[in-house]
Amino acid sequence: MLCWIYRWFLACCVDTRTGLGPRLDRHVRVCRACRTYHQTHLRISDLLETQVPQVSIEGDRSFQDTILVSLPVRDAAPVSALRFRHRSLVALAASVFILVSVILTARHMASLENAKRLEQTSALTSMAVLPRQWAPSQLLATYGSLMQAPLETEVKNLTTDARQAARFLVQCTPFARADSRERD
Amino acid sequence: MQGSKDCFEQIVLRHSGSLLRFVGSSVRVAQDAEDIVQDVFLNVYANMNRFDCEGSFKAWLYTIAYNCKNSYLRKKRVRCQPLEVVQRAQVSPEEILTQKQEVASVWALASTLSASQSTAIWLRYHEQMDVSQIALVMKKSRMHVRVLLHRARTRLAGMMNEPV
Structure with a gap:
């Protein structure tokens, strides 16, 4: 099978x-x-x-001479030299490429470092320039007043919230509010 | 190999005969075969710098010869197609066998195989190349070359009435 x-x-x-x-x-x-x-x-x-194949045509000296005569006058370049030149060119190109890429990478890294440093500096400066209400003296004053009259502030906030809620409800009603001048 | 003409002469002396036989196995006209071989050596001389020193020179040489032979046969087929068709239709392998019975050798039968099969057989048994070198010359995979050799031998056995 x-x-x-x-x-x-x-x-x-x-x-x-x-x-x-x-x-x-x-x-x-x-x-x-x-x-x-x-x-x-x-x-x-x-x-x-x-079994040796029986082929009528055979290579003879005159044919070989014909081939050699027909070759171009210019000698072919030596193989080993060409190959060596070829290899050395490749090695040179590779080393140049590596050098250029190293330089470019170093530059890029340096620019990145600079950018990071600049960012850090700007953040520090912006932190130094605080808004006016965040000034330490102002914050202390606000804190002091809150601690002195806590209920007063709370009542004030509740009043504001209730006023805003009433205004919202009035806006939601389908009829228009009567004009005070017409009523009079 | 210095690439000079003196060294190239040695290459020509060493390989011209076998190349002529290789090309002549497919190209029946002696003058055409000589032209092809001359063309092969000119190509070799011009492209010597392309030769990979780590590879086999013989395989490289025969690759060029195989390509030159194929391009010649392609041109010839285009020009003389009707004549070749008539010849193929008239003469079958069996007839060739009966006509040349007294001088028939296995190589005469091998020449009636397809071009790729006969080339594979030639390179394997005449030029003593191994399968990987033949694959390199014919630009085929090793498996394909094995199949070609196997089929060629099977067909030859059939032609010789050998039990398979």
Whole structure:
């Protein structure tokens, strides 16, 4: 049932000219079809390796001379030198890139530091310039008056709240308020 | 390899014969095969600086040859398509086998395989390349090359009436 898998591995063994593993060997001994398959592929491989192909055209000296004559006059640049130049250029470009990026990063960090310092300074100065009612002398006076007459302040606040509530209710009523001049 | 003409001459001496055979296996006209090989060496000479020294020079050389051969065959197919179709329709692999029975070798049968199969077979058994090198030359995956080799051998076995 799994012969097609074994055959694939057998073909790979023929390609690479390696011996069969123990598992493949066991299967080939048991399965006749796979054994035939393996032997046929080995035979074809052997034939291909041993029989020299009969091709009429052969490379001869005159043909090689023709090739060499047809080459351009300019000598090709030596491979190793070109490769070395190429590599050194890449290394140079990489180092320049790293240097530039380091400089740019340092500048950016410095500007960030400056900005942070400026922010801190402005916050400190704004804290120094407090509103007038927050002046220590004013705050102390307010605190003192509140402590002296706590009920008076409370009553004053309650009166204000009640007045505002009444005004709100009047605004919510559907009819208009009578004008005092008309009533008179 | 200094890249000079003297060194290049050594390359030409060493590889021109095998390249001619490789190209000649697909291109039947000797003059055309020689032109292609000449073109291959010109390309190699011009692009020597592109060669990756860590890779296999033979594989690189055969990659260029394979590309040149394919572009030649493509041009030829465009120009002579009707003639080739007629030839293919008239001559089947079995007929070739019967015609050349006395001189038939497995390579003669291999030449009747598809272009990619015969190239894979050629590179594997004639140039002694391994599967990864063939994959590099033919710009295919190793698995694809394995499949090509497997199918080619199976077809050859069928042509030779071998039990598969």
